[in-house]
Amino acid sequence: MKILMLTWEYPPFIIGGLGMACYGLFKALSELGLIIYMILPTKEKVFFEIDSPFSADYPAAKTWDKKQLTPLPLKFYHFHYLEPEGGYLTIKEGLVRENISYPKREPQFLPTPQEVLKRIDFILSQENSLLAKVRLYTQNVLEITKNLDFNLIHAHDWLTYPAGLFLKNIKRVPLVTHIHATEFDRALGYGHPLIHEIEYLGLNYAEKVIAVSNYTAEIIKEHYFIPEEKITVIHNAFTAFTEKPFKVKKFKEPVVLFLGRLTPQKGPKIFLEIAKKVLEREGRVRFLIAGTGEMERELMLEAASLGIGTHILFTGFLTRKEVEAALSMSDIVVMPSVSEPFGIVALEAMYFGCALIVSKQSGVSEVIESAYKVDFWDVDKMVEIIIDLLQNPDKIEKLQAESKEEVKKFSWKERAERVLQIYQEFLS
């Protein structure tokens, strides 16, 4: 079975969790005997072939005629998020204006209607640098796949949906769209109307939708009117390169870690609020803010203005290796995301034996037991938990041991088997 994977991220080119999720899933699928062609937003017209765990680690770049490229550094488009523009236009309004009818709900292969393709073409020709990149990617995909045969298209997140919708018509193969994050999560509010529209169309005109959590499934049911029977929830697993996780005592004081992009979605400001309140009561703690993002300066200025010297530290951009180093030196990890489709970081934290506090507004909270689950806005509660853990070494050790044990049940292999089942429904 040959699958065409369309994704915007793959290690080492990682911006968020998407890259690591794709890596884990593709590697496990290749172990099940699948052949994966992957197309990334490269400037070169190439695809990557993954047919073994080894090639998942080191995917080989090939040109459209399947000639392997000699190793050369691939240039990726610079990625950034779109700012919400103007007023919020509901999807319905947008569609009504363009006379696009709602799709029929049928289980098997259905070509994308011409008016939908016309609409997408119109969206991608807007003057917007990100949409222009998506357009370029879409054209790239169509060109590269000319001589390529595959049984199914699996597209990850909205940036690749236009390519999937066009390609399924040309190749007459089913499209599975995977939703790792919605525009509602990223924008924490209305978001960009055109991105909403692409998400809406991509999810509705795919044969099948995979959501990374019930939390995300609810969002797309409610806002994008995706019928329940079309959605399968497959939670993420995680990958760690450190085989035997260990703890390093870097500081004399306990360490509380935030790990993620510094964007409103991940709640770094909430973390800072927590840090401030904990430090007022318990001076001997270090708070570590790991990651970069558009809020870095704002957070730094605020942290510095608290005048607590070296108790709030910033790491800047971290490589994968450094991410694991950060986890192994932390005692408590807080994930105060405001809206988190999944949150692989939580599983990684458990793997490294960190006590974990996650927001209830996250997909991962559906599948883990040994963690505190708190509403993201409940700063005082999180402060209480942290102080309680710091004052009770037994309690924190117990929690750390439990989470380390629990996380063992998560594997990409099991996830990949369920994805394979979905493929087989179409291809049998």
Added chain:
Amino acid sequence: MLYIIFYFQVHQPYRIRDFSVFEVGGSNNYFDEQLNRYIINKVAEKCYLPINSLFKELIESSEGRFKVSYSITGTFLEQVKNYRPEVLESFLELAKTGAVEFINETYYHSLASIFDIEEFLEQVEEHFEFIKNEFGFLPTTFRNTELIYFDKLSDFLLNFPHLKTILIEGADHILKGDLPLYPRLSYNHAHLLLLKHYKLSDDIAFRFSNRGWEDYPLTAEKYVQWIKNLRLVEREGKNLYLNLFMDYETFGEHQWKETGIFDFIRKVIELILEEEDLAFLWPSEVRQTLNYTPKVLFVPNPTSWADTERDLSAWLSNPLQWNAMKTCFDFLKRAKQKGKWDLVSPLKRLTTSDHFYYMCIKYFQDGDVHKYFSPYPSPEHAYRYYINILTDIEEKLEEG
């Protein structure tokens, strides 16, 4: 008579390394030796060596009528000794001509005068001893880091009775319409204040090669004519003092050799030497030549020579800078109390004002001079590395 007083600031900081949080608890190798070595060597070739030899030649050919004064920081001379000893040699050569005055300042080019008076006095003393030992010179003139001055500073300096003169910025907001050509007295009448003529100083230091400037290109004839015109304001025969204060790196570093800066300054000096009622002077000689009683100058708030604001905002305008500097001086105090001398030394190097200059976000968006001088990609990087280093020091402070 119109006297011309040249004072040049000679300074290089110990730039810090990209010290990551994962290195905490490791070695205390905080400074970027490679980068510092590279910069010292680069600036030595472009600036220090050629300009020193030019000045030496002019001193000798004018038989000492051309005079200059220097303020040389400890962090500069330490690095020069390590990375390019011939620069020290060339300063010693200059000193031997007898036409050079050395000025006293804080050894580490720090803002200790704002944060920690004890440390300030210590650093001034350290620098005094250092100049005495290196150059055999006993300074009687003082300049504070970046020409920072406020009334209280004059009080602090009463601890050093040999210091008689202080160099300060001739900022409009303290002169209130008076001219910087007349020396002033500190509010407590203890020190003579020499005020930088920022217009004519910055014409050389900043505007010389600016093609957008209306007076571009600046010729030596034009410049000397401006100087001569200054005499027109004085009708009672009072001596005037034109204080031209600037970074030494102006010659060859900030203004490249290709701009003609070396030929320009040579010509300016030669033309001045030809004039009968123009003469070069040391800051310390102003007292002897003064033929009137100077007026008192009140400076309640700190002024400096930096940026258009001429205040402390280049180093202390945002929380990053405040937190970093406050924490550094706190730790320094703790390290001294605990007798951890191995930590005192790096902490003192961390008091250098440049570290905080790199954290300035005042103009960073416009990519102006702060960016030009910063070795880091952004103020956030500068802050992060600095705080990580302080964290490492804090961990070591708590040991034992």
